[in-house]
Amino acid sequence: xxxxxxxxxxxxxxxxxxxxxxxxxxxxxxxxxxxxxxxxxxxxxxxxxxxxxxxxxxxxxxxxxxxxxxxxxxxxxxxxxxxxxxxxxxxxxxxxxxxxxxxxxxxxxxxxxxxxxxxxxxxxxxxxxxxxxxxxxxxxxxxxxxxxxxxxxxxxxxxxxxxxxxxxxxxxxxxxxxxxxxxxxxxxxxxxxxxxxxxxxxxxxxxxxxxxxxxxxxxxxxxxxxxxxxxxxxxxxxxxxxxxxxxxxxxxxxxxxxxxxxxxxxxxxxxxxxxxxxxxxxxxxxxxxxxxxxxxxxxxxxxxxxxxxxxxxxx
Ligand code: Q46
Ligand code: ZN
Ligand code: ZN
Numbered sequence: 102x103x104x105x106x107x108x109x110x111x112x113x114x115x116x117x118x119x120x121x122x123x124x125x126x127x128x129x130x131x132x133x134x135x136x137x138x139x140x141x142x143x144x145x146x147x148x149x150x151x152x153x154x155x156x157x158x159x160x161x162x163x164x165x166x167x168x169x170x171x172x173x174x175x176x177x178x179x180x181x182x183x184x185x186x187x188x189x190x191x192x193x194x195x196x197x198x199x200x201x202x203x204x205x206x207x208x209x210x211x212x213x214x215x216x217x218x219x220x221x222x223x224x225x226x227x228x229x230x231x232x233x234x235x236x237x238x239x240x241x242x243x244x245x246x247x248x249x250x251x252x253x254x255x256x257x258x259x260x261x262x263x264x265x266x267x268x269x270x271x272x273x274x275x276x277x278x279x280x281x282x283x284x285x286x287x288x289x290x291x292x293x294x295x296x297x298x299x300x301x302x303x304x305x306x307x308x309x310x311x312x313x314x315x316x317x318x319x320x321x322x323x324x325x326x327x328x329x330x331x332x333x334x335x336x337x338x339x340x341x342x343x344x345x346x347x348x349x350x351x352x353x354x355x356x357x358x359x360x361x362x363x364x365x366x367x368x369x370x371x372x373x374x375x376x377x378x379x380x381x382x383x384x385x386x387x388x389x390x391x392x393x394x395x396x397x398x399x400x401x402x403x404x405x406x407x408x409x410x411x412x413x414x415x416x
Contacts, residue, residue, distance in 0.1 A: 173306070362376075
């Protein structure tokens with residue numbers, strides 16, 4: 102087996118591919134050029150032993166997204182969280198291709214130049230598909246991640262809260278995020294490794310909403326798709342995305358876990374899929390023992406008297 106990557110003509114409208122992308126996402130195909138299983142064209146990807154050309158890979162990708170939409174009977178307006186990165190771009194574009202009713206939004210986290218670059222890419226993507234991007238600024242709530250000891254924890258709380266609030270206030274039935282199979286498995290394993298079973302939530306592709314708590318249903322349309330597949334979808338469709346990584350991501354322990362999972366997947370294809378299925382079942386078995394309340398300050402759902410967001414906001 103040798104590593105083989107199909108590089109096509111790059112032009113100004115083609116996203117740049119970072120060193121990290123080449124390291125992490127090389128397409129591994131046998132040395133002899135393989136043909137697509139469904140037509141005679143050159144294959145660009147091998148998924149669980151089947152070879153796909155570009156067209157059939159896109160069909161496969163949209164089919165996986167469609168399977169989530171159909172399984173949970175998604176029908177109604179979806180607020181789509183765009184981060185400017187490849188996954189949320191792929192998520193938004195695939196939902197658009199499936200002709201769903203979408204309302205894209207971007208949460209500006211106020212992180213140096215990173216947030217501005219990401220916002221620009223999200224705007225460009227929306228413009229190219231004929232949407233207006235709604236912007237939410239966390240600075241308006243007095244939150245400055247640069248001042249926080251644990252910026253990722255504050256950021257996670259703010260994003261979860263603001264996504265739900267935006268969707269609720271804009272009469273959306275769902276919020277869609279770009280979490281993919283690699284993210285889901287990494288998140289669950291990270292919780293396991295830290296003996297953190299109480300946080301063992303969000304491993305399912307669909308979490309139902311609760312109107313009485315102003316909670317909008319959450320969906321992960323890319324639940325069955327790996328990092329590499331999302332990257333390939335973005336590449337084939339020439340989607341705009343920011344390749345910059347958040348400066349706070351460098352110290353995130355989940356990066357190593359993700360790399361380790363991908364290494365195992367390379368040796369035993371399908372292992373990530375099975376882990377996600379196991380975590381999904383496990384979450385259903387554990388259930389949620391935590392009692393939901395309504396935050397006394399803002400009126401949204403909370404596990405205590407005052408929600409986490411109201412505790413971190415300064416304004
Ligand atoms: S949590 Fe942390 Fe990410 Fe927020 S501060 Fe950056 S790395 S963006 S997914
Ligand atoms: Zn084909
Ligand atoms: Zn609150």
